[in-house]
Amino acid sequence: MVKIYINLNENPNGIKFLDRLTGFLAGNNMAIFKTTDGGLTWNRKTQGGGYPIVGLHFFNDMEGYAFTSGSLTYPVRNVYYTSDRGETWSEKDSMPAFGFVDFFNRQNGMALISGGYNDPSITIGVSRDGGEWYKEDLPIPLTGTFMKMADPSTAYIFGQNGTIIRFKDMSYTSIEDEETAGIINTFSLYQNYPNPFNPETVIRFALPEAGFVKGVVYDILGREVTTLLNGEMNSGNHEVKFDAVGLSSGVYFFRLEAGKYSSAIKMVVNK
Incomplete structure (x- = not known):
């Protein structure tokens, strides 16, 4: 069975459901839509006029982050935070980072910063308080395409031609x-x-x-x-x-x- 829902007038970049009924859709023009009825209706929770929302990450039912970018090949521009189940969003920080961001928990996150095909290089953005970011350059002439955190200090980066890189933040001490x-x-x-x-x-x-x-x-x-x-x-x-x-x-x-x-x-x- 196929059902077509209403046209949201924004190109989607990602979707995240907290439970069977509550979900969020990220789109262009700084769009975040929320549904509380399993996707039957969607209500916009952000104003337009900004960069596309390219990523959503929730720690629990109340707290989450949204990440904006010029496009999937441009740096992430802003980080937005919600503490009321996505009803309101406030700007938390800006960071130079690629559109692949992952959080192990609310404090520890990493962002994949890639130079692109014309500049094969990898930099990792690291956050230890959920907001402030610092960068670590990796001496590897590759372009990363995806990243996933395994623990607060370790991330696996998937690059071109099937390459897998294990990054360990040696400065981290829990x-x-x-x-x-x-x-x-x-x-x-x-x-x-x-x-x-x-x-x-x-x-x-x-x-x-x-x-x-x-x-x-x-x-x-x-x-x-x-x-x-x-x-x-x-x-x-x-x-x-x-x-x-x-x-x-x-x-x-x-x-x-x-x-x-x-x-x-x-x-x-x-x-």
Whole structure:
């Protein structure tokens, strides 16, 4: 049996279903359509006038990313994020990357950057916080065509003429690895996740030694909003939740002080 659905007036580039009824279709002109009735009807969730959406990736029923590109042979232009099951999308980051992107989990992702047939080369874009990307050039004169992550630090790249390349990010160390090895010798304040967020986000940090710790949230004018941490803490990896219920949309800062160490991150509340 064949059934023809309504014309969406955009060329499709990909489709993703979360369950039997809820799905998303990516298309040209920055189009993301959503269905909640198994594809019988589709509603557009983004405005037009942008690059084509070439990829969709969901971590769970609520959170996901969309990637735009000039075409399948041009760099990815923007990364968009949703935290409300695809009802709204906000720009999270821009990155120079090919249109093949994969995430192992909400924190760890990789993007395949290929020079094309006239410039056979491969570069991997790596994200460790779900938003900020850095590049690693591979000394391989090939053009990659597809990529899939096997774990947070490993990806397999499929290239021309049946070539398979295994990429290992040697700089990656998981929290579990650090705890197992007992290697917490540096002070680190990680970017909160999700960011932007509404209303709750998680802030992770690492302490090389025990001591008094203070963590305060400030608004963009430097006024204190709330104190999240104020007491003695052991060395190791920690996390604290920040609930922005009652706060308006905008930029906020979290400053962490622990003995001789201090650091700050920028957080965005998007309601």
